[in-house]
Amino acid sequence: MDDTAHVPLIADDMKLQQATCCHRKVTRLKLIGICFICTLTILFITKACITRRWPDRTCKFPSTNYLVNDNRKRRLPQSIIIGVKKAGTGALRHFLDLHPDVITASKEPNFFSFRYENGFDWYNKLMPLSREGQITVEKSSNNFHHEQAPGRTFEFNSTIKLIVVVREPVERAISDYTQRVINNRSRRKFEDSVFNFRTGEINREYICIRPSLYHTNLQRWLKYFPMSQIHIVDGENLKSNPYEEVYKVEEFLGLSHQVKREQFVFNATKGFFCFRTSSMVECLRDNKGRQHILIDPELKDRLKRYFRPLNELFFRQIGQRFDWS
Ligand SMILES: Nc1ncnc2c1ncn2[C@@H]1O[C@H](COP(=O)(O)OS(=O)(=O)O)[C@@H](OP(=O)(O)O)[C@H]1O
Numbered sequence: 001m002d003d004t005a006h007v008p009l010i011a012d013d014m015k016l017q018q019a020t021c022c023h024r025k026v027t028r029l030k031l032i033g034i035c036f037i038c039t040l041t042i043l044f045i046t047k048a049c050i051t052r053r054w055p056d057r058t059c060k061f062p063s064t065n066y067l068v069n070d071n072r073k074r075r076l077p078q079s080i081i082i083g084v085k086k087a088g089t090g091a092l093r094h095f096l097d098l099h100p101d102v103i104t105a106s107k108e109p110n111f112f113s114f115r116y117e118n119g120f121d122w123y124n125k126l127m128p129l130s131r132e133g134q135i136t137v138e139k140s141s142n143n144f145h146h147e148q149a150p151g152r153t154f155e156f157n158s159t160i161k162l163i164v165v166v167r168e169p170v171e172r173a174i175s176d177y178t179q180r181v182i183n184n185r186s187r188r189k190f191e192d193s194v195f196n197f198r199t200g201e202i203n204r205e206y207i208c209i210r211p212s213l214y215h216t217n218l219q220r221w222l223k224y225f226p227m228s229q230i231h232i233v234d235g236e237n238l239k240s241n242p243y244e245e246v247y248k249v250e251e252f253l254g255l256s257h258q259v260k261r262e263q264f265v266f267n268a269t270k271g272f273f274c275f276r277t278s279s280m281v282e283c284l285r286d287n288k289g290r291q292h293i294l295i296d297p298e299l300k301d302r303l304k305r306y307f308r309p310l311n312e313l314f315f316r317q318i319g320q321r322f323d324w325s
Pocket residue numbers: 084085086087088089090091141175238239272273274284287288289290
């Protein structure tokens with residue numbers, strides 16, 4: 001037999017083997033890739049479930065109702081944290097969520113203030129899925145100082161429970177201003193906006209001042225709602241003793257006391273309390289508790305003097321005092 005006849009055959013064989021080997025390598029790489037993507041997806045879903053941010057906090061631990069179809073539905077709120085912006089409304093919302101009979105909306109609708117035209121269907125879609133008997137709470141911190149919000153809220157539900165978090169009004173205003181500067185929403189300096197340049201008086205309509213006029217703003221709500229339907233939260237105490245303030249809100253909402261003192265964990269690095277869910281300790285994002293922009297101390301003093309009598313009016317109005325000296 002002629003040996004040379006085998007040469008192309010062997011060469012073909014080797015090519016075939018190389019191709020098969022190459023094909024196997026590609027298949028293996030594809031498999032590794034798919035496994036990698038699957039693992040990442042599983043990790044993402046698990047983390048999202050644990051942090052209860054997706055989907056609609058369907059995985060609320062430790063209750064057994066992590067299945068969507070357990071007769072839960074979106075319900076309009078029975079209680080609203082109506083403000084005050086930058087006084088601790090975000091912290092309170094998260095803390096209330098620790099209660100098994102409370103579920104809070106993760107997005108801030110500001111429906112009765114700025115989004116009323118969107119209609120109730122839109123509003124309802126922002127509400128979380130809740131079990132029967134669970135109280136839906138949403139926070140809309142622009143409602144408090146909005147002209148039409150009280151009347152609209154009353155029309156929606158005249159027995160709704162309203163929660164207002166307050167804090168020393170000048171610090172609140174500076175916190176508001178700091179946030180506006182960081183979000184590029186303030187072109188003018190605080191010092192230039194806080195006074196009416198014609199009269200030299202404090203500019204009560206300045207967006208960073210208006211929410212701090214607690215007495216005037218609350219007066220508008222009191223035209224519709226009795227004080228018994230409005231609960232005032234001490235924002236300073238919420239920072240230093242969150243358990244105490246949450247306890248009072250539980251009472252106001254007619255809930256049993258289920259949030260435990262041990263669920264609040266002080267984080268020395270942040271300088272704030274974080275909170276323990278059944279699976280982990282969560283803290284508020286870094287946009288809370290930022291360093292404030294420095295304001296001229298003389299101007300600050302003048303503002304504090306301006307607010308002193310207004311604070312007194314507010315204390316009389318609510319029948320409660322805070323140490324804002
Ligand atoms: N536990 C905890 N963690 C972080 N931050 C806390 C907490 N408790 C209260 N605060 C105070 O909340 C202030 C922000 O208020 P709001 O959540 O109402 O702000 S916002 O209107 O929703 O933007 C924020 O104000 P600034 O310190 O001025 O940023 C905080 O002081």
